Amino acid sequence: MMGTSCDRGRSGPGSRTIEAMLPRDHLLRRVDRLLEMGKLRAALSSHYSARGRPSVDPELLIRMALIGRIYAITSERRLCEELRYNLAYRWFCRLAPGAAVPHHSTFSKNRHGRFRDAGVFRLLFENTVRRCLAKGLVSGKDAAIDASFIAADASWQRKVLPANLPDASRASRPVREWLADRTRVPEPLTGTGKGFPSVSRTDPAAAWSARTVRGRFGYALNVMIDTPGGAALEVEATPARFAEEVAAGRDMLARAADRFGYRPKRVAADKAYGSAAFLAFVRDQGALPHIPVIDRSEQTRGKFPREAFTYDRGRDCFTCPAGKALAHRGFHQPTGVHRYRARPDDCRACSLRQQCTSARGRALCRMENEDARDLARAQMRTGLFKRSMRLRRGVERLFADAKVKHGMGRLHLRGIRGAEEEFLIGAAVLNLLLLARPDHAGSRSLAGK
Structure with a gap:
């Protein structure tokens, strides 16, 4: 009772x-x-x-x-x-x-x-978000996404291969939860990091990360805030791997739109989120991606850069500075990369060959979502992009407050569910403290929000 x-x-x-x-x-x-x-x-x-x-x-x-x-x-x-x-x-x-x-x-x-x-702590956090929306602390124009490493309650010395973990009948709760998740969703959980196959004995869901001076097991605190107010709108816990952090960014944007109707005009993030797939997702959500593009096209070794070639969308080919066509030669489904290559005979007889390529024929790549990359590149030249980069620092302040003032430098609970619970409580507290400022006092209670 x-x-x-x-x-x-x-x-x-x-x-x-x-x-x-x-x-x-x-x-x-x-x-x-x-x-x-x-x-x-x-x-x-x-x-x-x-x-x-x-x-x-x-x-x-x-x-x-x-x-x-x-x-x-x-x-x-x-x-x-x-x-x-x-x-x-x-x-x-x-x-x-x-x-x-x-x-x-x-x-x-x-x-x-x-x-x-x-789901008590998720409900508590979402109630604080609704209060921030009702109080007018959320502008709905600019959002920022980032992730920060939080050390797990797991010693860096106590690591084993996944096959050497005890079976579920003799394991602790975090190990049993990890084994159950691994059985239910095998693909994203079987990989434990490139070149590091071991997991923690006490918290196998945590990922090994070398972001600290000494490598540690830990989780990523993924947060989406509304700038410049700084209210946390979404939180998610993931193992500290870049690929899962980017996936969490997509989940947070979609969940905020679904639960709160929050659809910002601009989304800011650092270069780790600058992949073509993520930029396209932000664009499809109706927002401008104010995110530096992950781009290696400038690594030309003294040859013609990619900008020297003109893309013809109707013919799906590039035209080189000498007027020759680079036809579509294939598509790599896992990476979403289209490949284009000139005919060797055209390059062999070209007067610009020394400035263009040392291979048999010049090759270029174009991402499946190259339009989103072009949009992000265009945004990088605007004044609003520079403003978004300044406002994005609000996420760093949130991380600093959580770690220094509220004791989130190291997790107390184990497992991905324990990490999510701590992150939700921490984000709810930060929103409550934002609302509890003297200039925000006197608002109505959270009931019915």
Whole structure:
């Protein structure tokens, strides 16, 4: 049976004393005014029995989790200990002065059961996004996407080949989850990184990354924000691999459009997102890609660059500076690359051969989504592109705040689901703190948003 202790936590003389002691402009007061747990309780109601002894109030656990992220308390044991004597924390959690603090193991039992099944933290985060939309903190014109490496709770020394992991009957929960995901979706999870076939014994879902001084296992915190306001609109956890981060960028754009009707006019990102496929996806979403193009056409070794050749869309061929045609010679489906090559006889007799090629015939490549690359190249020459690159720094500020101020430099939970939970709580807290600024105070609660 679902407990309701938070409903009675601010009554009685002791609670009134705490109410009087807490400053009127305290941060937790401003955050508390933004919270309404009605939707969360409704989502959790089906996961509790209608009979039996009342449980620990799930609202209490959610409020404790928010305190832990706001004040960078990553240990649940320490969080429970501080809740015993910190009056501001007790007030925020609506815990009466004489009430007992839940045992730290209660978090694990609820997190891996009811909270995860009900998607509580995804719901909490999306409620903060809707509040930002209602408050006018989202302009809807400019979005920025980026990813940052977050170290997993896994030692770099404890790595094994996937075949040497224990079977599911003897494995820990993160290993069992990884084995189940690997069986259900084999293709994206079997590869563990080029040249690094090992996985972590304790958290095999984490990817090995050399982005730090010493290689680490970790995850990518993928975030999409609206600029210049800085509200986080979408969050996704992926293993720290560039290919999966780019795929997460597509998922976040599509999910924001589906759930919030958010369709920005411009999308900014760094060069890691500058592939033809991603640029085409952004264009198809109705946005201009303000993203540097991944382009190797300037690596000419002193020969004619690609810009010296004219493409004829009707004939699907290039024309070289000497007026000869480079016909279409094939298409590579996995990479989406069309290949064009001149006739060897034309190149052999050409007076410009020394400036053009040292091969039998000059060859060129054109991406399947070359139109999107051309669009992005044209945008790179505009003033709005430079503005988008400046606004994109807001994502870096979000990462810095999450790691330095809110304790997300290293994950506390294991597995891809644990990483997603921590990222959602962190993004929800950052949105709440944005809303709780004095100039944003006085807004309506999250109920019904």
